[in-house]
Amino acid sequence: MLAVAACVSAPEAVAPIDRDSLRELRWVAPGADAVAALTTRPVACAAKDAAGKESRSELDWQRERGRLAFESPALLGGAAARMGLSCASCHLNGRGNVNFFVEGVSGAPGTADVTSSLFSKVRGNGTFDPVPIPDLAARDGTQIRDRKSAAFREKVRGLIVEEFDGQPPPPDVFEAVLVYLDSLDVAHCADPSARTALEPFDDYGAAFSAMTAMVTQKGRPDAVLFYSRAARERLERLHERFAGRGDVPAQLEALSASLAQAATARDGGMPTVAIAEFSALAVALLNEAPKSLYTPEVLRAALEKQPPR
Numbered sequence: 001m002l003a004v005a006a007c008v009s010a011p012e013a014v015a016p017i018d019r020d021s022l023r024e025l026r027w028v029a030p031g032a033d034a035v036a037a038l039t040t041r042p043v044a045c046a047a048k049d050a051a052g053k054e055s056r057s058e059l060d061w062q063r064e065r066g067r068l069a070f071e072s073p074a075l076l077g078g079a080a081a082r083m084g085l086s087c088a089s090c091h092l093n094g095r096g097n098v099n100f101f102v103e104g105v106s107g108a109p110g111t112a113d114v115t116s117s118l119f120s121k122v123r124g125n126g127t128f129d130p131v132p133i134p135d136l137a138a139r140d141g142t143q144i145r146d147r148k149s150a151a152f153r154e155k156v157r158g159l160i161v162e163e164f165d166g167q168p169p170p171p172d173v174f175e176a177v178l179v180y181l182d183s184l185d186v187a188h189c190a191d192p193s194a195r196t197a198l199e200p201f202d203d204y205g206a207a208f209s210a211m212t213a214m215v216t217q218k219g220r221p222d223a224v225l226f227y228s229r230a231a232r233e234r235l236e237r238l239h240e241r242f243a244g245r246g247d248v249p250a251q252l253e254a255l256s257a258s259l260a261q262a263a264t265a266r267d268g269g270m271p272t273v274a275i276a277e278f279s280a281l282a283v284a285l286l287n288e289a290p291k292s293l294y295t296p297e298v299l300r301a302a303l304e305k306q307p308p309r
């Protein structure tokens with residue numbers, strides 16, 4: 001009886017997490033403050049939608065689609081994509097990532113060998129030569145400053161297809177990534193060194209934007225498929241951090257299935273059911289967010305149950 005009473009009054013049990021249940025842990029440097037690394041990121045210094053406008057312009061949407069692709073493993077191939085890496089794993093919010101570390105790819109935390117044979121069949125040079133991950137909004141060092149130039153276009157194509165073994169992306173995706181990269185500039189930030197908290201609605205909003213992209217790309221099956229993968233991967237991130245929290249996981253699974261179905265449907269249209277599911281999900285996320293792994297204290301408790309590696 002006593003034991004039961006103790007159980008009832010104890011704080012909600014937090015299940016331990018590991019690199020399989022929370023993929024981002026795979027590239028957090030040992031010894032780094034994992035809670036800070038997983039719940040905050042450098043502030044984004046991208047151009048913002050012009051204030052006061054009724055709706056986004058096509059250029060705003062294109063930049064948003066580019067950001068989604070940049071943040072999605074769907075843009076990469078090979079070992080990088082299998083690990084769950086995206087461009088943004090190294091360039092968080094288009095900036096750097098001082099905590100990035102992958103065995104065999106990184107030297108000191110925050111560095112990467114982009115000519116590593118792990119990631120590239122073509123560019124692997126057999127030499128371990130990691131360099132600091134640059135802040136793409138700073139455009140400093142050896143970076144190509146003119147992002148509308150043919151040289152920059154070729155550089156980005158090479159990064160995707162050669163350095164990270166990706167498939168040539170659908171044309172809409174590639175153009176959007178270039179627009180996003182060209183929007184990155186520290187001049188857009190009042191304090192470029194600031195960090196922002198990661199919120200569940202960052203991933204939710206990205207999933208919703210990606211679904212919108214599926215609708216606007218209707219008639220281009222390769223682009224629709226790409227954005228459906230981007231959307232579903234953001235739902236997976238929510239799933240990892242809301243595991244065991246109410247009926248959020250079941251809602252995420254149902255929504256992901258709806259998006260998969262919509263991506264292969266002949267008309268490419270979005271079922272109204274997906275829109276309704278998104279609305280219901282927002283309510284559930286709000287309710288469960290304090291207990292999710294987006295909340296630093298909850299994440300800390302879960303990490304403490306993890307055996308040190």
Ligand code: HEC
Binds near residue numbers: 144
């Ligand atoms: C494993 C970490 C990592 C990933 C993933 C990554 N980068 Fe980088 N990126 C780097 C490093 C390190 C450099 C600096 C070395 C270099 O320029 O080759 C760099 C440089 C760059 C530059 C500057 C190039 C220039 O000369 O102007 C751009 C642009 C860039 N990355 C975009 C991307 C895009 C787009 C992706 C996804 C397709 C991506 N990065 C994925 C680590 C990464």
